[in-house]
Amino acid sequence: MSHTVGIRQAQKQKTRQAFLDAALGLLEEQSLSSLGLREVTRAVGVAPTAFYRHFRSTADLGVALVDEALGSLHPMVRTTVATPGAERITRAVRLIADHVAAHPAHVRFIARERHGGVQPVRQAIREQLARFAEEVKTELAKDPEAEGWSDEDLLMLAHLYVDQMLITASLFLETLESPEPSEAARQRVAHIATRQMRLISLGRQHWLD
Amino acid sequence: MSHTVGIRQAQKQKTRQAFLDAALGLLEEQSLSSLGLREVTRAVGVAPTAFYRHFRSTADLGVALVDEALGSLHPMVRTTVATPGAERITRAVRLIADHVAAHPAHVRFIARERHGGVQPVRQAIREQLARFAEEVKTELAKDPEAEGWSDEDLLMLAHLYVDQMLITASLFLETLESPEPSEAARQRVAHIATRQMRLISLGRQHWLD
DNA sequence: TCATCCAGTTAACAACTGTTCTCCGGAATT
DNA sequence: AATTCCGGAGAACAGTTGTTAACTGGATGA
Incomplete structure (x- = not known):
């Protein structure tokens, strides 16, 4: 021992x-x-x-919080995006909804400090999000629709997805913050987010026309 | 007199x-x-x-700043979105780039306080952005591609565009904040933003399939 | 067992905060 | 010409802030 x-x-x-x-x-x-x-x-x-x-300093604490909030999220995002077919979007939206419900304070912190007043924290978040985008990119590259796509365009698409996920998370959060947190409001956000991602996927399918 | x-x-x-x-x-x-x-x-x-x-209070001052930053922007966005054809996206990206270059502090303020810690300011920004989305929606409704679209889906698309504009503005801002603000970096952001909006437009064209 | 380490404490520092009340002097009104 | 209005100044209030220095006492390693 x-x-x-x-x-x-x-x-x-x-x-x-x-x-x-x-x-x-x-x-x-x-x-x-x-x-x-x-x-x-x-x-x-x-x-x-x-x-x-x-x-x-408090900035130092903030950077630690960024790691705590986003560090353990990479594998989950990765496997979610790796889901094939139409179910991918459904799962992604559910993943976001569940994560916001489970860790609202973490999500709020990231949304708030992403453009916040403390430079080192902003940078830490930027780096984490860039990692997410890279990971989403390599997952997207695996499925057949990615054939003929340049690396640059794949990364552009990945960023679009990541940003969209963050916006959706922030909307779910507003749902929880409202004076009367209703399941209906949450479903409405999920509905809109799903359709937005579907529209993006549609654009992806016809990108090479 | x-x-x-x-x-x-x-x-x-x-x-x-x-x-x-x-x-x-x-x-x-x-x-x-x-x-x-x-x-x-x-x-x-x-x-x-x-x-x-x-x-x-300072929160009160913040709300006034929101009006100053976004209040006068509505007509510009409206006429830009009203531009027909492929030029619409080009003009939108240029509008954003120019606006960020002309009023960087305003843009930074909005990006920062949109999810910031002061509730009345957050709400004021949310209301302004909702107004933008409504205006973009009514402009989108005017062009032929909108035929067969429900109001709900048009608003969903409008929000997608508005959020995309804000993300792009924030990226242009980072370009200015970098230690060596280069025209090349700005062009790169413009390039990516243009393609992302094109992809969304493509998705729009095939939405009713 | 004894010396070392080190997370947490106590005390004190000058500087700063939001807010109240009282006052001033020039513009506005009659 | 006399009176009211009102944006701004001044002083004072009790509380707060970040940071320093020197300390205590229990865990650690020889």
Whole structure:
């Protein structure tokens, strides 16, 4: 038994996670650029100076949040886009709906800070989204409709899909934020999003005409 | 000559505009939710209390900025979308590029606060974008390709176009923000955006198959 | 067992925040 | 000419902010 976790490191990661959770909660009603260091430590129940043991700044914390929010999502997107035929779009919309329902704060954070006031965070999000686009591209390249397509055009299409997914996620989020979150509103968003992606797919099929 | 402007009202609107300009400048590097009232008055060169003569809060100022940024844009979008044939997309992309180049701070503000932390501002932007979508819809309805389309599907398509325009504007903005703003990068964005809109138009043409 | 490490604490710093109340002086109204 | 109006100034309020320095006490490794 050479390498037990270490009580010390375990505790450290535990409070680090507490920082991330508390910050995510506070960020539901404000942007990262207005998030105070003391505000977070107060929410965690810890002294202000403890913050520096984990993060250099709130921007640093924000970058960590980006990884937490998007890092584990790549395989799910990949397998979803890999679904063949007409079911791909249905599954994609369901994946988005489920993910927003399960992690609304994460989605809100990404939508908010993508164009937000903190440069390093914006860059981290941009890099993650570029990764998504690359992955979607290589999946799209696999199916027969991609024959004759240049790499450039495939990437353009992939970006279109990724952006569309983010917009859809943001609309699902608004659905949850409304004073009376109704299943009907959610279904309406799903309906529109599905048709928009279908239209894009149609454009794809006739691109080489 | 019964109704001259009034020295008083003229001065008031002048300093009000100074508030809007100063705020827009400060918001290039932060979000509205972190913009301080005193920060703005300092930039204008006026006492903190003078702020209250013009705005109830910084959120109020934000809403005013939304109107300034998007209010006058409706006729331009309308006539651009009204352009017939293949030239419509070219003109739309050029309109976006020119507008971003002429008013980068306005565009940044809208992109940032669309999902930002200040609810009234988010709502104001949402309303303006809904207006754009409605206008694009009625223009789209005019051309022959719209025959057989339901109102619902036309609105869905209009939203797709509007969102696409915003994404493109944001990409043009990143082009300007980069350390070495190159004409080549701008052309690349224009190229991709044009193709994406073409693909959507293709999807539109085959929607009723 | 003993020395080392290190996550978290306490205290203090100058600087900043939004908001209230009172006042001023020039424009507007009568 | 006299009075009212009102955009802006000034001072003061209690609270907040990020960052520093020196500390404590339990886990860690020799």
